[in-house]
Amino acid sequence: MTGLMKGERSLPNVLKDKDLLTALADIVGLKGIITGNDVAARYPGFFMDEILAKAIVRPRTTAEVSKVLALCNDIRQPVVVQGGMSGWVRATQTKPDDIALSLELLDEIELIDPVNRTAVVQAGVVLENFQEQLKPYNLIFPIDLGGRGSCQIGGNAATNAGGIRVIRYGMMREQILGLEVVLPDGTIVSSLNSMIKNNTGYDIKQCFIGSEGTLGVITKLVVRLREEPTSSNTAIASVATFEKVTRFLRHVDGALGGQLSAFELIDSDFYKVNTGKGRHRAPLQDDSPYYVIVESLGSDPDRDLEIFENVLMSTLESDLASDIVVAKSESERAAIWNIREDLEYIVADYQPFYAFDVSLPVGDMENYMTEVRKMLLSRWSDGRIAFLGHVGDGNLHIAIGAGNAEDRHDVEACIYEPLRSINGSVSAEHGIGLEKKSWLNISRSKIERQIMWQLKSTFDPNNILNPGKIFDVDEQG
Numbered sequence: 058m059t060g061l062m063k064g065e066r067s068l069p070n071v072l073k074d075k076d077l078l079t080a081l082a083d084i085v086g087l088k089g090i091i092t093g094n095d096v097a098a099r100y101p102g103f104f105m106d107e108i109l110a111k112a113i114v115r116p117r118t119t120a121e122v123s124k125v126l127a128l129c130n131d132i133r134q135p136v137v138v139q140g141g142m143s144g145w146v147r148a149t150q151t152k153p154d155d156i157a158l159s160l161e162l163l164d165e166i167e168l169i170d171p172v173n174r175t176a177v178v179q180a181g182v183v184l185e186n187f188q189e190q191l192k193p194y195n196l197i198f199p200i201d202l203g204g205r206g207s208c209q210i211g212g213n214a215a216t217n218a219g220g221i222r223v224i225r226y227g228m229m230r231e232q233i234l235g236l237e238v239v240l241p242d243g244t245i246v247s248s249l250n251s252m253i254k255n256n257t258g259y260d261i262k263q264c265f266i267g268s269e270g271t272l273g274v275i276t277k278l279v280v281r282l283r284e285e286p287t288s289s290n291t292a293i294a295s296v297a298t299f300e301k302v303t304r305f306l307r308h309v310d311g312a313l314g315g316q317l318s319a320f321e322l323i324d325s326d327f328y329k330v331n332t333g334k335g336r337h338r339a340p341l342q343d344d345s346p347y348y349v350i351v352e353s354l355g356s357d358p359d360r361d362l363e364i365f366e367n368v369l370m371s372t373l374e375s376d377l378a379s380d381i382v383v384a385k386s387e388s389e390r391a392a393i394w395n396i397r398e399d400l401e402y403i404v405a406d407y408q409p410f411y412a413f414d415v416s417l418p419v420g421d422m423e424n425y426m427t428e429v430r431k432m433l434l435s436r437w438s439d440g441r442i443a444f445l446g447h448v449g450d451g452n453l454h455i456a457i458g459a460g461n462a463e464d465r466h467d468v469e470a471c472i473y474e475p476l477r478s479i480n481g482s483v484s485a486e487h488g489i490g491l492e493k494k495s496w497l498n499i500s501r502s503k504i505e506r507q508i509m510w511q512l513k514s515t516f517d518p519n520n521i522l523n524p525g526k527i528f529d530v531d532e533q534g
């Protein structure tokens with residue numbers, strides 16, 4: 058494998074900026090390129106500064122993506138890939154000299170194949186639109202998450218997104234059968250496999266899933282579809298201790314016979330923020346240390362509801378839960394999920410706001426939460442902290458309001474350092490981007506980081522694609 062040569066970035070550009078923009082416009086057409094003040098006017102994403110770039114290029118076809126990348130590679134022009142801009146780790150952040158490559162116009166669902174239960178979708182298709190288009194076929198695409206209205210299928214692949222149904226269906230990686238990817242030099246890799254089983258050597262698509270736009274641009278995907286469940290039951294329960302939360306999880310997972318599709322934790326601090334005066338209606342009293350949202354998906358509405366209610370009743374009888382509300386309508390279901398998914402109030406109340414996404418064994422979670430809380434409050438006695446997350450998958454989200462903007466590193470240390478001794482992950486599902494790269498060494502060994510760098514230098518020897526995201530090439534030598 059060839060290594061990246063330090064200093065290559067300073068090669069003289071063969072094109073001046075004006076000529077570059079003209080050449081890009083020749084490829085994507087005038088409507089496909091955004092320049093000048095219009096660049097900064099675009100939505101920069103939830104957690105990012107404004108977009109500063111020479112241009113935002115919006116190709117309509119894979120061939121155009123290929124030409125754009127080949128041109129940029131020739132002149133060592135950095136390119137930042139942008140999907141729906143819903144990411145949490147500033148992986149789409151640009152610098153003024155970058156070209157942003159937006160996938161938003163590659164937004165066609167090319168094929169829904171009900172016989173093989175697969176679909177071929179272009180990378181820029183918005184997740185929620187895709188979910189809607191599948192309804193007439195009685196099929197679902199099981200990835201579902203709070204950013205569904207803006208995130209794109211290509212972005213979901215590039216971040217290996219998780220979400221609320223991982224416990225039942227797995228992460229994005231498990232949904233992808235084939236990919237079409239354009240490498241930084243413009244080479245199109247068409248690996249549009251549509252079979253579940255295909256053990257013919259290395260599974261190359263896996264390199265690109267979760268690579269955060271650093272190895273290639275995903276332009277098309279073949280994904281698995283699942284039968285649409287015809288019954289859905291949702292409940293929220295108050296649980297007195299974390300130990301009971303873990304036993305509750307095992308109990309309902311076993312008793313629901315494979316139908317458990319979501320198991321979400323909310324702690325009392327988060328619950329109180331979202332059910333405070335004038336906010337969401339509280340279905341349960343706000344004096345419980347923990348709340349869990351349980352959802353089952355099945356195929357026999359009457360029978361499934363009966364089983365669901367019986368299983369939950371048994372958690373009350375065995376004192377695993379203190380109180381339970383079962384949703385009786387779609388609006389009650391939505392009201393329960395709003396308490397978990399609405400971030401508006403916590404962002405307003407917890408300032409400066411920090412959001413974390415970590416992974417650790419469920420058995421270690423209680424001690425971890427205690428330690429994080431202790432570290433944080435010993436430094437900022439008025440700090441605020443709330444835990445929630447996809448606890449059935451070992452994934453905790455942590456919301457913090459503490460210190461001031463300059464304290465970011467110290468706040469991060471309270472979250473990440475305790476993960477070291479328990480082999481936890483600094484990123485369960487959001488990726489590394491810019492946000493977490495200085496903490497990557499907690500979860501990846503030196504040799505793992507070197508292999509990542511070797512992959513990067515193989516696919517992108519000129520380091521033009523999303524440079525500086527996940528790790529700095531210069532640090533890995």
Ligand SMILES: Cc1cc2nc3c(=O)[nH]c(=O)nc-3n(C[C@H](O)[C@H](O)[C@H](O)COP(=O)(O)OP(=O)(O)OC[C@H]3O[C@@H](n4cnc5c(N)ncnc54)[C@H](O)[C@@H]3O)c2cc1C
Nearest residue numbers: 140141142143144148203204209211212213219269270275
């Ligand atoms: C309210 C809310 C709730 C969320 N909940 C969850 C959750 O439960 N689970 C979860 O996993 N995430 C969650 N997210 C985060 C986010 O929605 C996911 O990370 C999503 O997969 C990002 O998709 P995107 O299209 O917005 O990508 P972007 O944010 O635009 O990009 C993310 C990364 O992918 C790269 N990229 C994007 N498209 C491509 C492409 N076509 N080819 C190559 N690289 C590409 C970018 O360069 C960047 O590195 C949430 C976000 C919000 C706002």
